Amino acid sequence: MSSDGSQTTAIPLHPDDITPGWLNGVLGPVLSGASIDSVTVIPVGTGQTGATYRVTASYTQRSGLLPPSFVVKLPSQDPEVRQRVALGYRSEHAFYTEVGATLAVPTAHCYHIDLANDGADFVMVMEDLAPAVQGDQINGCSTGQASLAVEALAGLHGPRWCDPAWLDFGGTTMPRADADIARGMGDLARFAADTTVERLGDRMSSDDRSTIDEAVSWVPAWLLLEPERYALLHGDYRLDNLLFDPGCSRVTVVDWQTLTVGLPARDLSYFIATSFGAADRSSVEGDLVTAYCDALRSHGVVDYSIEDCWDDYRVGMLQVPLLTMLGFAFSSATERGDDMVLAMLTRGCAAIRELATLDRIEQRS
Known part of the structure; x- marks a missing residue:
């Protein structure tokens, strides 16, 4: 040089x-x-x-x-x-x-x-955080890495939980939704879904294509849920955006390009669902949701029950197809990118079905 x-x-x-x-x-x-x-x-x-x-x-x-x-x-x-x-x-x-x-x-x-x-x-x-290494989105993570990640996530949400200043934060990529924004995001999600399904083709299962089609129809209503509970969201809180020190002693969060304001558990749902296959997720998600809720309390969030947190976690699963498909539809195509998106959508769609996410969104709308 x-x-x-x-x-x-x-x-x-x-x-x-x-x-x-x-x-x-x-x-x-x-x-x-x-x-x-x-x-x-x-x-x-x-x-x-x-x-x-x-x-x-x-x-x-x-x-x-x-x-x-x-x-x-x-x-x-x-x-x-x-x-x-x-x-x-x-x-x-x-x-x-x-x-x-x-x-x-x-x-x-x-x-x-x-x-x-x-x-x-x-x-x-x-x-330069070397020798810390990036999480592997395709292969997933260990429970130790996941524990570090959910504790760090509480450090993002907890200190300024429901801070009214977030409602006027001008740096967000996707501002907190009102009715007009929700409708626009619904249209954008439909475009992204059509683009994603076309690009991935038969690599996606028929069950996942059906889940995505139904999930996209709920995006506008989902974005307007629980307006009184909000925080600054990373938006793309997943393994590729986390760096782990050797021995899994520390995690560092990077890539703050998708900030938004909304239901905090959307970040939690997105991370857990995209980090584990269905069997592994079902065995660890209860402990991870509890760990996140406990960590929030250490940052002063005392009026948020584990029951509400778990329900928000179920509802928040729509973050997986929404963010994954938006990122995929508007970025350069790569072989690893296709493989990664397929893995994330497969895991996320399984979680949406198993946790009855769409039913719960309908009940809360």
Whole structure:
């Protein structure tokens, strides 16, 4: 990569623009008089809506406090995807600049974040959490990993549970639904479902296609349930967006591009259902829902019973097909992406049927 030492803070459009000069410009206070004289930029991950790189730095006069590497996140290199998900980049920017510090969810340290052109241009420089490893969405997770994840999720929801400020939070990708938004989301969900079923074809079972068709019809009513119980949602709280330290000692939550405000258990349902096959889920979900509810109490949420939490968990399962299909319909196609979406939808549809989610939505509507 370039060894140009000239400093600039312009947002890089491509990985070749992540130069020593650019890093020196945006990391000046962190470097404390040292400078970066060369970098190696290597792609990491297989994100469908962004491009992430590990940047290894060589320093002049490096102190032991300076990290040997960073992770830099840029928008998708596909111009069409870049424009479609600009709202997501704005959402991530809002999380790190406005609200992250007010919550108790474990996140990576952000050294620098910036955006321009209404979010189409975006960059974030964050700590490199290696040797932590990304969760495996297709293979699923252990109960130990799941326990860490639900405790971390309570740290997102609990500290500002039902905070009225969320109702005016401008950084959300999908704002809290009113009747008009709910109808629009219903139409969008139908389009995403048709696109998903067409792309996956016969790989989807007839039972799952039927479940998706019925589930989509309930999206507008579902979005309007329990308006008095809300929190900031991650929106896409799943294994691919979690990093686990060796020995499963700690979890870090990443990718804040799908923020919304709504029924908190939607995040919980989405995580548990997409992380386990049907048999494993049914054996662990009771303990995980209880652990989440207990963790909320440690953050001051004392008026939320385990019975209400379990019922919200059942209802929240509609998050699985909604978010999975929206992400799939509006992102670049990859072989792993197809396999991952199929696994998530298969698991989510099984949970919807087994937990009688659609019946419960009808009863509560």
